[in-house]
Amino acid sequence: MAKQISVFLENKAGRLSHVTRxxxxxxxxxxxxxxADTSDFGILRxxxxxxxxxxxxxxxxxxxxxQTEVIAVLVPDTPGSLATVLERMAEENLNIEYLYxxxxxxxxxxxxxxxxxxxxxxxxxxxxxxxxxxDEKRLYEL
Amino acid sequence: MMWNKERECMPREELDKLQxxxxxxxxxxxxxxxxxxxxxxxxxxxxxxxxxxxxxLKYLPFLTKQDFRENYPFGLLAVPMRDVVRIQSSSxxxxxxxxxxxxxxxxxxxxxLMARALTSAGATDxxxxxxxxxxxxxxxxxxxxxxxxxxxxxxxxxSGGNTRRQVMLMHDYGTTLLGCTPSYALVMYEEFVExxxxxxxxxxxxxxxxxxxxxxxxxxxxxxxWGIDAYDVYGMTELIGPGVASECACKxxxxxxxxxxxxxxxxxxxxxxxxxxxxxxxxxxSLTKQALPVVRYRTRDLTQINRQxxxxxxxxxxxxxxxxRSDDMIIIRGVNVFPSMVESILxxxxxxxPQYQLVVDRINNLDRLEVQVxxxxxxxxxxxxxxxxxxxxxxxxxxxGLGISVRVRLxxxxxxxxxxxxAKRIIDNRKI
Numbered sequence: 001m002a003k004q005i006s007v008f009l010e011n012k013a014g015r016l017s018h019v020t021r022x023x024x025x026x027x028x029x030x031x032x033x034x035x036a037d038t039s040d041f042g043i044l045r046x047x048x049x050x051x052x053x054x055x056x057x058x059x060x061x062x063x064x065x066x067q068t069e070v071i072a073v074l075v076p077d078t079p080g081s082l083a084t085v086l087e088r089m090a091e092e093n094l095n096i097e098y099l100y101x102x103x104x105x106x107x108x109x110x111x112x113x114x115x116x117x118x119x120x121x122x123x124x125x126x127x128x129x130x131x132x133x134x135d136e137k138r139l140y141e142l
Numbered sequence: 143m144m145w146n147k148e149r150e151c152m153p154r155e156e157l158d159k160l161q162x163x164x165x166x167x168x169x170x171x172x173x174x175x176x177x178x179x180x181x182x183x184x185x186x187x188x189x190x191x192x193x194x195x196x197x198x199l200k201y202l203p204f205l206t207k208q209d210f211r212e213n214y215p216f217g218l219l220a221v222p223m224r225d226v227v228r229i230q231s232s233s234x235x236x237x238x239x240x241x242x243x244x245x246x247x248x249x250x251x252x253x254x255l256m257a258r259a260l261t262s263a264g265a266t267d268x269x270x271x272x273x274x275x276x277x278x279x280x281x282x283x284x285x286x287x288x289x290x291x292x293x294x295x296x297x298x299x300x301s302g303g304n305t306r307r308q309v310m311l312m313h314d315y316g317t318t319l320l321g322c323t324p325s326y327a328l329v330m331y332e333e334f335v336e337x338x339x340x341x342x343x344x345x346x347x348x349x350x351x352x353x354x355x356x357x358x359x360x361x362x363x364x365x366x367x368w369g370i371d372a373y374d375v376y377g378m379t380e381l382i383g384p385g386v387a388s389e390c391a392c393k394x395x396x397x398x399x400x401x402x403x404x405x406x407x408x409x410x411x412x413x414x415x416x417x418x419x420x421x422x423x424x425x426x427x428s429l430t431k432q433a434l435p436v437v438r439y440r441t442r443d444l445t446q447i448n449r450q451x452x453x454x455x456x457x458x459x460x461x462x463x464x465x466x467r468s469d470d471m472i473i474i475r476g477v478n479v480f481p482s483m484v485e486s487i488l489x490x491x492x493x494x495x496p497q498y499q500l501v502v503d504r505i506n507n508l509d510r511l512e513v514q515v516x517x518x519x520x521x522x523x524x525x526x527x528x529x530x531x532x533x534x535x536x537x538x539x540x541x542x543g544l545g546i547s548v549r550v551r552l553x554x555x556x557x558x559x560x561x562x563x564x565a566k567r568i569i570d571n572r573k574i
Binding site: 004006008009010015036037038040041043045059062063064065066068097098115 | 517522523524525526533554555
């Protein structure tokens with residue numbers, strides 16, 4: 001389980017650089033990110049080392065921002081491993097809203113951030129299927 | 143509650159008599175002292191002595207915003223500068239600023255009008271009144287201030303801006319009544335929630351809001367969020383500032399101070415006077431103003447006049463809450479659209495804040511209306527699908543409510559321009 005920071009952005013020049021500058025000035029480190037976009041707007045999703053601080057700072061700067069529960073899944077960094085994880089999740093009928101990859105880790109595992117429909121059920125299913133995920137504290141420390 | 147019961151409940155016949163004698167004085171004053179009035183009246187073939195009844199008002203020519211521009215800055219003043227004690231002016235967002243001068247008596251009368259408005263909104267000498275309209279050339283701040291002082295209330299001259307400090311003042315100093323623009327009251331609420339302050343610690347009971355049109359739904363929004371009574375006040379720089387008309391506890395129209403002003407409703411196209419109860423453009427004639435008498439000023443505000451007795455006991459006629467301006471109205475592919483209509487529709491969608499802007503463009507000879515809506519935390523989602531659903535819901539509601547197809551665009555909070563706390567609602571890029 002982890003907290004993702006989601007930020008509403010208009011599709012306008014300089015908005016993304018503004019968010020990242022605000023976080024940089026506050027010494028918040030971005031560990032993973034993805035942007036979902038339409039022609040009008042985008043949603044920036046971030047995993048950072050200090051989500052509480054990032055949330056507060058961005059709100060102070062007038063951004064529309066929310067915190068979302070996501071899961072950081074450890075996937076062996078070898079061909080076919082992600083496919084295996086996704087197959088097992090399909091077997092358990094887990095609905096994935098979206099996913100994106102973490103920027104780098106220390107061991108042989110890749111880290112994939114999953115937003116699922118039902119996070120409690122996902123955790124049970126992961127335990128059953130032997131899928132490993134990182135707890136919040138260890139994730140932010142990476 | 144009433145500030146001046148004798149005047150506010152004056153019997154109709156007495157009020158008519160007072161209006162007629164004051165009207166004659168005003169017209170004579172304007173004709174004798176202001177060349178612009180003299181030449182307009184001469185052109186229309188009417189002399190001050192032709193005005194012998196209130197019904198004769200219709201023979202007088204209109205005064206318009208254009209007259210203020212042509213006589214900029216002091217051409218419409220009816221007194222020498224030594225008698226002027228104050229100059230206020232509009233922001234001039236639609237051209238040259240509109241300039242108003244006041245004599246000492248004008249200032250006193252204005253304070254009286256604002257004392258009435260604040261009293262009917264619940265103010266007493268025990269009140270702590272936070273004036274968060276801008277202080278300066280804009281009439282809101284000083285108008286509210288003098289009215290509050292006249293009542294004997296404690297005034298917090300907060301002026302506009304620095305919203306974090308505003309909510310801190312409200313919380314720490316125990317504001318009981320707030321005066322500002324309605325959109326700013328909602329901005330303050332957002333800030334109050336963000337600051338993590340406790341509503342139960344407030345002594346805030348009511349608010350007097352004006353300087354921009356606002357809908358009944360916006361009233362509900364302000365009242366339910368803050369847990370207060372929200373009252374409307376009407377006025378404009380040309381007329382004196384806020385206080386020309388204000389709501390009583392019945393919240394069913396704004397009592398026009400008929401001992402200081404006469405209201406008419408005209409057809410904005412033909413200029414013809416319409417009977418009481420008809421919808422049309424409000425035309426105001428001042429009765430006591432010395433420095434800047436206004437005779438038949440076309441306000442461009444659309445409303446109707448209600449002369450039915452009011453449950454509060456005031457005899458002064460009521461104007462319906464202003465829901466649009468004849469020049470605020472935009473015509474899109476032949477359909478009239480007012481920002482207030484958009485606001486009403488938006489407020490019926492849960493979680494949507496009434497912070498919006500209309501942008502009109504003409505693309506390949508076709509008008510396009512884009513409605514930009516700020517995305518507040520209440521409706522934000524990390525999933526594109528949800529926001530697209532929201533966008534299409536807003537589009538659907540606006541399409542059916544306005545009767546034309548619109549394009550909706552979600553924008554970041556506070557990206558919509560605000561001037562003196564007044565939200566700029568329309569950007570018309572059409573070159574016609």
